[in-house]
Amino acid sequence: MTPPDATTADAPHHDARFHATSYLKFLRLAFRLATEGSWLFYAWMFVLTCIALVGTHAWAVQVRDGMAVTAMTDHVSWGLYIANFTFIVGLAAGGVMMVIPAYIYHDRDMHDTVIIGELLAIASIVMCLLFVVVDLGRPDRFWHILPFVGKFNWPISMLTWDVIVLNGYLLLNLHICGYLLYKRFLGEKPDKRWYVPFVFLSIAWAISIHTVTAFLYCGLGGRPFWNTALLAPRFLTSAFVAGPAFIVVVLQIIRRMTKMKIGEGSIRTLVGIMRITILINLVMLISELFTEFYTGGSHATAAHYLYFGEHGLNALQPWIWTSTIAIVVAAVLLMRPKIHLHMKTLDVACVLVFVGIWIEKGMGLIIPGFIPSTLHEWVEYIPSAIEWKVSAGIWAAGLIVYTLLLKVAIPIFTGQTGALQGKNK
Amino acid sequence: MSDNKKESCGSGCGCHNGAPDESLFNRRNVLKAAGATLGVAAFAKAMAPITEWKETTSVDEFLQTHYRELSNDQLDEVIARLEEETKKDYGADVTITDHRPQMGVKFGYALNLSICIGCRRCAEACHHENNHDRATSNSYIRVLEMTKGSMDMEKGNVHYDHPVPHPDKFYMPVQCQQCDNPPCVDVCPVEATWKEEDGIVVVDYNWCIGCRYCEAACPYHARRFNWKKPVVPKNEINPNQSYLSNRIRPQGVMEKCTFCLHRTREGRMPACLEACPTGARVFGNLLDPHSEIRKVIDTKRVFVLKEELGTRPSFFYFFDE
Numbered sequence: 001m002t003p004p005d006a007t008t009a010d011a012p013h014h015d016a017r018f019h020a021t022s023y024l025k026f027l028r029l030a031f032r033l034a035t036e037g038s039w040l041f042y043a044w045m046f047v048l049t050c051i052a053l054v055g056t057h058a059w060a061v062q063v064r065d066g067m068a069v070t071a072m073t074d075h076v077s078w079g080l081y082i083a084n085f086t087f088i089v090g091l092a093a094g095g096v097m098m099v100i101p102a103y104i105y106h107d108r109d110m111h112d113t114v115i116i117g118e119l120l121a122i123a124s125i126v127m128c129l130l131f132v133v134v135d136l137g138r139p140d141r142f143w144h145i146l147p148f149v150g151k152f153n154w155p156i157s158m159l160t161w162d163v164i165v166l167n168g169y170l171l172l173n174l175h176i177c178g179y180l181l182y183k184r185f186l187g188e189k190p191d192k193r194w195y196v197p198f199v200f201l202s203i204a205w206a207i208s209i210h211t212v213t214a215f216l217y218c219g220l221g222g223r224p225f226w227n228t229a230l231l232a233p234r235f236l237t238s239a240f241v242a243g244p245a246f247i248v249v250v251l252q253i254i255r256r257m258t259k260m261k262i263g264e265g266s267i268r269t270l271v272g273i274m275r276i277t278i279l280i281n282l283v284m285l286i287s288e289l290f291t292e293f294y295t296g297g298s299h300a301t302a303a304h305y306l307y308f309g310e311h312g313l314n315a316l317q318p319w320i321w322t323s324t325i326a327i328v329v330a331a332v333l334l335m336r337p338k339i340h341l342h343m344k345t346l347d348v349a350c351v352l353v354f355v356g357i358w359i360e361k362g363m364g365l366i367i368p369g370f371i372p373s374t375l376h377e378w379v380e381y382i383p384s385a386i387e388w389k390v391s392a393g394i395w396a397a398g399l400i401v402y403t404l405l406l407k408v409a410i411p412i413f414t415g416q417t418g419a420l421q422g423k424n425k
Numbered sequence: 426m427s428d429n430k431k432e433s434c435g436s437g438c439g440c441h442n443g444a445p446d447e448s449l450f451n452r453r454n455v456l457k458a459a460g461a462t463l464g465v466a467a468f469a470k471a472m473a474p475i476t477e478w479k480e481t482t483s484v485d486e487f488l489q490t491h492y493r494e495l496s497n498d499q500l501d502e503v504i505a506r507l508e509e510e511t512k513k514d515y516g517a518d519v520t521i522t523d524h525r526p527q528m529g530v531k532f533g534y535a536l537n538l539s540i541c542i543g544c545r546r547c548a549e550a551c552h553h554e555n556n557h558d559r560a561t562s563n564s565y566i567r568v569l570e571m572t573k574g575s576m577d578m579e580k581g582n583v584h585y586d587h588p589v590p591h592p593d594k595f596y597m598p599v600q601c602q603q604c605d606n607p608p609c610v611d612v613c614p615v616e617a618t619w620k621e622e623d624g625i626v627v628v629d630y631n632w633c634i635g636c637r638y639c640e641a642a643c644p645y646h647a648r649r650f651n652w653k654k655p656v657v658p659k660n661e662i663n664p665n666q667s668y669l670s671n672r673i674r675p676q677g678v679m680e681k682c683t684f685c686l687h688r689t690r691e692g693r694m695p696a697c698l699e700a701c702p703t704g705a706r707v708f709g710n711l712l713d714p715h716s717e718i719r720k721v722i723d724t725k726r727v728f729v730l731k732e733e734l735g736t737r738p739s740f741f742y743f744f745d746e
């Protein structure tokens with residue numbers, strides 16, 4: 001494979017007409033890359049599409065019949081949707097753990113694979129936005145939240161901040177990935193001025209999306225379980241474990257299924273990051289549990305319910321213990337020396353981390369924030385079938401987006417499209 | 426991601442060694458077209474329930490602007506439309522008025538815990554006055570049964586069902602505290618809820634997007650969401666309605682206690698106060714030094730709930746000596 005970067009030193013100047021035709025060709029190629037593939041690819045897309053359709057139908061029913069079809073109540077007013085949303089914001093932010101080594105520490109291997117993390121960010125934000133939309137009681141009024149057309153309660157509401165940072169992050173990553181791919185398609189060297197500043201901006205931005213999402217919850221004085229300064233840092237560390245875990249698995253799949261060279265360095269670096277972040281995450285968890293259980297009081301009530309049940313109610317207990325055990329076991333597994341050479345162990349650790357953090361951010365954080373209610377009523381929440389269907393549908397949609405993005409990006413990146421124009425063909 | 430040795434480059438791009446098969450009707454393209462058609466059809470089928478819902482939401486309603494940006498003419502049109510819709514959906518003739526706050530008035534509420542007997546008549550009156558969904562017997566008021574000797578709500582219970590008053594208990598009704606520093610208003614992303622000059626926190630039911638962030642933010646569990654369309658029998662509907670208070674709420678939006686602004690802005694008392702058999706409730710204008718509420722605040726030892734949160738409620742509790 002010839003790295004397209006290595007062609008000419010100075011990119012030639014093109015006029016708008018050149019771009020008009022070659023961009024069209026680029027889009028045509030992208031369309032072809034996205035729709036052609038092996039039967040395995042078609043089968044995968046077929047299954048995902050079916051799941052997405054089931055989710056779509058469930059959502060349509062929910063819009064027609066009202067949110068009463070969910071298991072949410074006035075007591076637990078946010079459920080599975082916002083839980084997933086919170087976790088996936090972390091997944092989007094986690095992609096940055098590839099960008100930092102690639103661009104700040106000039107890790108060569110990572111530089112070749114960083115696009116995989118950036119595309120994950122795009123797919124994740126799409127999922128985040130979908131999860132917000134399905135959580136609205138009146139999705140037809142979504143335009144009220146648009147700046148200028150609607151009424152944008154900025155800077156007071158944290159939700160408007162979240163809208164800004166999420167969409168900003170989406171645009172940033174769309175620009176970076178789109179620009180790099182188009183340049184590779186043209187067989188030209190990308191102009192650093194057009195993407196490096198955006199890459200650095202996206203690093204800061206990745207941290208902001210998860211911080212702002214944490215502020216959504218910890219800014220609420222009436223919810224003692226969330227009202228802790230440790231919430232945002234915990235969000236970040238858990239994101240920086242779950243994100244790399246997902247990417248490590250994706251890298252291995254790509255290595256097996258495509259001709260893309262995945263340097264061992266990428267996986268080694270990601271594992272190195274996970275080893276540290278998972279420990280920091282555990283330290284923070286222990287500090288929080290200590291303050292809760294040693295002191296007692298209202299902050300401890302929800303935590304007690306979460307871990308041990310209360311008033312004979314214990315719906316969350318199996319979840320949180322599964323999560324805790326998964327994370328602790330994963331931490332131990334990750335400590336295995338030279339783990340990047342033991343792919344089985346690594347895969348198990350990655351799956352455990354992913355599931356563990358997903359529960360921790362959902363059933364372990366959003367739901368217990370509502371139990372007991374602010375007037376200390378004990379109402380439990382167990383997601384309804386509709387909520388599971390809609391959530392699965394959005395995950396499937398996200399995977400469709402991610403698969404298609406990779407499907408287009410990898411051949412262009414590795415220069416095997418057979419359509420590369422110009423000098424390095 | 427194929428590795429079809431026969432013809433493709435291995436990237437799964439279908440390029441066939443750089444010489445793409447451009448024939449429009451090759452097997453793959455036909456299959457793709459069939460797949461896409463099936464996909465679109467399946468999507469339309471999956472989305473079908475939405476069309477049934479759309480019938481109930483008109484274009485006018487979709488495009489309606491925020492209450493505070495409606496001109497007088499527009500507001501008249503909107504109100505006429507809402508009255509017509511109530512007639513169509515519920516079969517009832519109702520009058521919807523737009524009650525505005527009066528100058529020099531700031532409403533306050535006080536509740537005497539020594540004489541409240543926990544009969545929940547206030548909650549019931551609220552339920553009828555505000556046209557709440559009958560099946561859920563919704564109400565803006567929750568009455569906590571508390572153990573004597575403790576103000577700890579953790580030891581309170583709203584689901585008591587025995588004759589009242591119980592000798593070892595006292596009762597604490599909780600409703601919207603109309604906070605002066607309302608967290609619910611701060612968090613709303615679309616300004617669908619705000620505090621009016623007379624101290625009442627209201628919701629524009631036609632602007633709320635139903636995100637329920639305000640419900641998570643309220644420390645007093647004062648907000649209610651319309652998880653489905655409220656069901657009220659035609660003959661039980663309270664026809665005296667106001668735009669910002671007791672008109673029947675649409676599905677998927679937030680609502681809350683408004684101190685019965687459709688009554689109190691006309692100089693009447695809230696429905697919960699009128700229903701209270703013991704006279705535990707005191708309502709009035711905090712800015713009027715001769716009002717009964719001021720007398721209570723000046724002479725009794727009053728307190729507010731969760732003072733440490735800085736919400737500054739306009740709802741006060743007190744005990745007789």
Ligand code: SF4
Pocket residue numbers: 600601602603604607608609610626642643644645646647648681736
């Ligand atoms: S009691 Fe709750 S709903 Fe009422 S003003 Fe305060 S925060 Fe808002």
Ligand code: SF4
Pocket residue numbers: 612613614615616617618628632633634635636637638639640678679
């Ligand atoms: S539910 Fe409605 S009133 Fe409450 S925060 Fe959301 S948009 Fe605002």
